[in-house]
Amino acid sequence: MRKIQEDAWIMEHEALAQHTYRLRLESKKVAAVAKAGQFVMLRINDGLDPLLRRPFSFHRILPEQGVVEILYRVAGRGTWRLSQSSIGTRVNLVGPLGNAFNLPDDGSSPVVLIAGGIGVAPLFALMDRLFANLSDLAIHLFYGARTAAELLPEQVLEDFKLRIYWSTDDGTAGYLGRVTDLFNESMAEGLPRPSMVYSCGPLAMQYHVSKWASMHGVPAQLSLESFMACGVGACLGCALPAVRADDPAADHYVHVCKDGPIFSPGSIQWQKIQMHRAPPQIFLFS
Amino acid sequence: MRKIQEDAWIMEHEALAQHTYRLRLESKKVAAVAKAGQFVMLRINDGLDPLLRRPFSFHRILPEQGVVEILYRVAGRGTWRLSQSSIGTRVNLVGPLGNAFNLPDDGSSPVVLIAGGIGVAPLFALMDRLFANLSDLAIHLFYGARTAAELLPEQVLEDFKLRIYWSTDDGTAGYLGRVTDLFNESMAEGLPRPSMVYSCGPLAMQYHVSKWASMHGVPAQLSLESFMACGVGACLGCALPAVRADDPAADHYVHVCKDGPIFSPGSIQWQKIQMHRAPPQIFLFS
């Protein structure tokens, strides 16, 4: 797997939902080798503020056009600065990094995709890949957000032949409640057992999906996050508590940038994950 | 003297010479009270890179239009970043700061203005003031730079009724040699004794002007620089060795932001000034 450092030009930069932007980048070399599920480390500007690169999954990969897209939500200083950058300017990419989504073994059963908030980003690239390889695949997308304003507009999903299940925590659109509750209920109401669950979203959601998948013996691929510095397995910063094959209870860590970001539910030691930072409230204070 | 903090909008931003830009700012409150010779501390962006504000003299002051202009040369990180900022964006000003140029006592004799490189910047505001107050004043502007490309185009000086003496260190335009040599020669060739010398430019040039003025008993107003942090006399960082009235040889310092930036030649202890930093070569390394 070849990793590349490349200057990418911003071709389009559009707000798609509240605090949510789509960045279209001309990045020929990265686009040529990127796979759905992988990510790039993006340097927002030449200065030192912010200091580190920021990881973003591929939202769309268009190798023929030499283009990749990123869908991101403003979550802090870096993404805010990114949101201020204009068409024609340059960002620097390092990628593609990490592992990729795998296709389901069985294309005849449906697959379920679960997206929480900005977690929908990599699922587009995944859907492109699924349809390209398994054109008849039935896809059920469960897509939730805190509120309607944070959901992507329906049109951006029109291209895909999907069944979409919308939810919002406040009931302003779709099902009132968590996307995992909606998923649970839909399964209880007789949705066929999927051959694979793909999910991306907040950790609490991922935990829920993970539990469901383990309990029902359904394979799942979770795209997980961790704070990253290098993105290439050198700093060992992006650790997550994980199950060591020879000693499942041992203190052991995987590194999201190298061993992930796609993990199976059983590989993570969920009970050892610590919470430290509250959801950012950057629009209140600075 | 009222000091103001104000967000200013970039109305125009134009390259006038090599690495030299003119910034036109809508800044009603500052423009209303600014005087020629004073300066502002400009914050280039909201981030921390660069950390400190940068001092810039007023190049033009247009109180009726609520506009001030700055003429600057890219000298490092901060001015480079400034040069990248586009029309419609915002910079934050603190000013006006420092003292101002004084009119000559005697409007019937000519005055001499000496500009080295970007030192020409504040002399425009000075000329505006001189002509507004002493419409018949004869002004001799000695204006030198390292090379022709660094000189402002003649047109920007057309508005003023001046005698201009151009020089470049490499002879690519005007007199070949230092602007102070040109001035010396012109005086030797019979230019009438000026009632005041105003000058702004590199320290070596200012030293020369200072020596000439002292030797000939001609009053001079030198706009001097020092590295600044606060701009308001609080940090004591912008010191220059100075003559203490009661004990001229004592170690004593003035503060450019508060006691200056305009000084008379005799107030500075030139022999105590130390050289520490070489001229920046930012275009070679980063």
Added chain:
Amino acid sequence: MAKDSNASSSPPDLSVQLGPLRLKNPVLTASGTYGYGEEYAEFVAPESLGGIVVKGISLHPRPGNPPPRLVETSAGLINAIGLENVGLENFIKHKLPYLRTRQVPVIVNIFGSVLEEYAELGSRLDKVDGIAALEINISCPNVKQGGMVFGTEPAMAASVVRAVRQATSLPLITKLTPNVGRIGDIARAVEDAGTDIISCINTVAAMAVDVFSRRPKLANIVGGLSGPAIKPIALRCTYEVLQSVKCPVIGVGGVTNTLDALEFLLIGAKAVQVGTANFLSPTAVLEIIRGIERFLEVEGLARLEDYIGTLDIGCIFPFAEESCEAVGLA
């Protein structure tokens, strides 16, 4: 009941009690960055501040170091002002009268090059009106001890504090230097010696050179680093000091915005000093005071003292089976 709802709609109480010192809010200006108060008065009414710490004062006027005195670094500023100041007499005659006309606690930062100077500063300021407290800067070389910095050795640091303590009944703040191995040891020593309050940190020893001229960028060669770059260091030092002493502590170092100030308060500092940030924005202190107020409102806290020191270092495992219900994942 009515009282309660009244209380929650009135602005939160930002006042803090630091031993003998009561401040209307926890935001002070740091010594050497705010002159003698007047320099910034056009931007910030002194009355709105928790207090002003003035530029360090010595018995006699000092010219300070030759320039260059300042270098900018990444998110930092190195200064080598050389403690230029007008001297005690001029301060009392020419600077203090203005400050007395403003309703703001004035804290006088003092320093000396021998123990006796500290003591004399203490006793002379003891008799002067309009001073809320003294802040002892012990980050200075002791000329009698081969230039070793007072604040780098517990016994020497303590001797300075004792000398000033005996000379005055004014509240005493002792300001620690971070350029030591174990700042907690120094903190304990100065607490035992009788300081009422500790402030930390002073600047971090630093250097910058010019590769082209091959010379130091400061005439003094070395200087002290301040600004956002040092905030994580200052926070750690403050944390160590808080674990070592019982007296109130003031956090200093890199406080640039509301969140920075809240970080120091969260770990237990009763107040903060804002230094380099004044240069970035002359109204930074005001924005921080307002920001803290707003934060308390959003968090539903009536008093800042209810937030101070509430750092929770216990572990939370949201996905350990027992706690799942708590995070709503059952």
Added chain:
Amino acid sequence: MAKDSNASSSPPDLSVQLGPLRLKNPVLTASGTYGYGEEYAEFVAPESLGGIVVKGISLHPRPGNPPPRLVETSAGLINAIGLENVGLENFIKHKLPYLRTRQVPVIVNIFGSVLEEYAELGSRLDKVDGIAALEINISCPNVKQGGMVFGTEPAMAASVVRAVRQATSLPLITKLTPNVGRIGDIARAVEDAGTDIISCINTVAAMAVDVFSRRPKLANIVGGLSGPAIKPIALRCTYEVLQSVKCPVIGVGGVTNTLDALEFLLIGAKAVQVGTANFLSPTAVLEIIRGIERFLEVEGLARLEDYIGTLDIGCIFPFAEESCEAVGLA
């Protein structure tokens, strides 16, 4: 004559001699920021580097700290990786073979929690092929001394160096921590104990907290600050060390670009290590090597060694009458 003009048109000689260690150029990667070399090989051919310092190795594998392990700060990064590593055996079996295939000096960073572990690491690595030097990380707690960090006490620091020195004939680099009062004292102690080379600095103790969750941002509460923020501190530490010892010194801390590297070389460091900057740009080390070459060309220097240590701390007064001619002002 012909030789001279040849010399000046050929690329400048970047090689440096550090005691027993000769490097083709002065740019090394810093331990813990470059993995075991392979991680960055797609971006930088290891052969182009002065050397690779691998992630710290202990006798036995260590899982490291629970996450979060990283926090970004202003121009800095705090890490609390907890010295996660594969352990000596795995290193020799699985990591070193790759490095042996590449023509680059491999420096193995080692650490232990008791003296004996350091000694055993030394003696076991002594017998292993393909190692250019050992770098002793003494910024670790000594579990037999109540967790006091080895590198904060001259005698304890020296004992570690002596233990390793007796165990191996490999060139020894000792890496100092900046979290001490007088780094020069530590430097002298480890020089006397037999280190060939000193590298400094390791990270600066630091902390970050989240004001909303009221919790530390690192599971480990405190961590080590690196990156551009600490460069002025690292430069000062390196300067102090250089004034205290005769052995060669490697500057570490915040080296992000060519000018940063040159600053350390100018004050007398024979080489630099690049750490956090690798994260900002995986090709940072290459750009720095090329930048130094270009700098020497522009300055007309044939050998880097002619630049190293040429800092001039004497004063120049260009406008003092005697020197005016010199600056062309007569």
